[in-house]
Amino acid sequence: MGETKNxxxxxxxxxxxxxxxxxxxxxxxxxxxxxLVIVGSKMVRVSRDLAVEHYKHxxxxxxxxxxxxxxxxxxxxxxxxxxxxxxxxAIQKVRDICGSTNPEEAQPVSIRGAYxxxxxxxxxxxVIHASANAEDAEREIKLWFGPxxxxxxxxxxxxxxxxxxxxxxx
Ligand code: IDP
Ligand code: MG
Numbered sequence: 001m002g003e004t005k006n007x008x009x010x011x012x013x014x015x016x017x018x019x020x021x022x023x024x025x026x027x028x029x030x031x032x033x034x035x036l037v038i039v040g041s042k043m044v045r046v047s048r049d050l051a052v053e054h055y056k057h058x059x060x061x062x063x064x065x066x067x068x069x070x071x072x073x074x075x076x077x078x079x080x081x082x083x084x085x086x087x088x089x090a091i092q093k094v095r096d097i098c099g100s101t102n103p104e105e106a107q108p109v110s111i112r113g114a115y116x117x118x119x120x121x122x123x124x125x126x127v128i129h130a131s132a133n134a135e136d137a138e139r140e141i142k143l144w145f146g147p148x149x150x151x152x153x154x155x156x157x158x159x160x161x162x163x164x165x166x167x168x169x170x
Pocket of ligand 2 (some may be wrong): 130131
């Protein structure tokens with residue numbers, strides 16, 4: 001990606017409704033239209049801390065608590081798929097294919113227009129998250145992924161020595 005003009009990275013999350021509806025394949029196929037490159041991907045069980053940090057710009061909104069429950073999977077399944085896409089104008093290209101935040105206002109051919117809905121409770125089940133701008137993208141990618149989980153070491157890193165307890169296979 002080093003030589004690409006206006007190379008950007010963006011975070012994509014297939015939200016719990018997308019997984020519950022088996023839309024992962026459809027969504028990744030749609031995103032392939034962009035010719036962007038996947039530089040990281042994983043399944044995540046979203047903790048409350050991660051959910052609140054990810055959506056901290058929306059704290060105080062009337063729908064905030066439902067949004068946190070939604071992204072934690074309390075309405076569908078407790079997992080999301082997180083991906084990092086990279087390439088020229090990655091942020092806007094992915095946002096265009098996702099469509100508007102409100103799935104009922106999104107273009108019918110966009111991912112949210114095709115697969116999203118608003119529940120009777122007012123939760124926007126819009127299937128996918130995509131970073132909105134370069135600043136959000138960097139913050140979100142650093143929140144969801146560590147340097148070792150991405151194909152390229154994209155942002156400046158530091159090496160730290162620490163004693164941690166971690167699980168390994170028996
Ligand atoms: P975005 O996902 O299109 O960037 P944001 O304004 O960042 O939109 O909102 C984050 C998420 O919060 C949305 O994707 C949607 O799940 C939820 N959300 C935003 N606005 C509303 C609303 O008015 N009602 C219900 N949920 C909302
Ligand atoms: Mg947003």
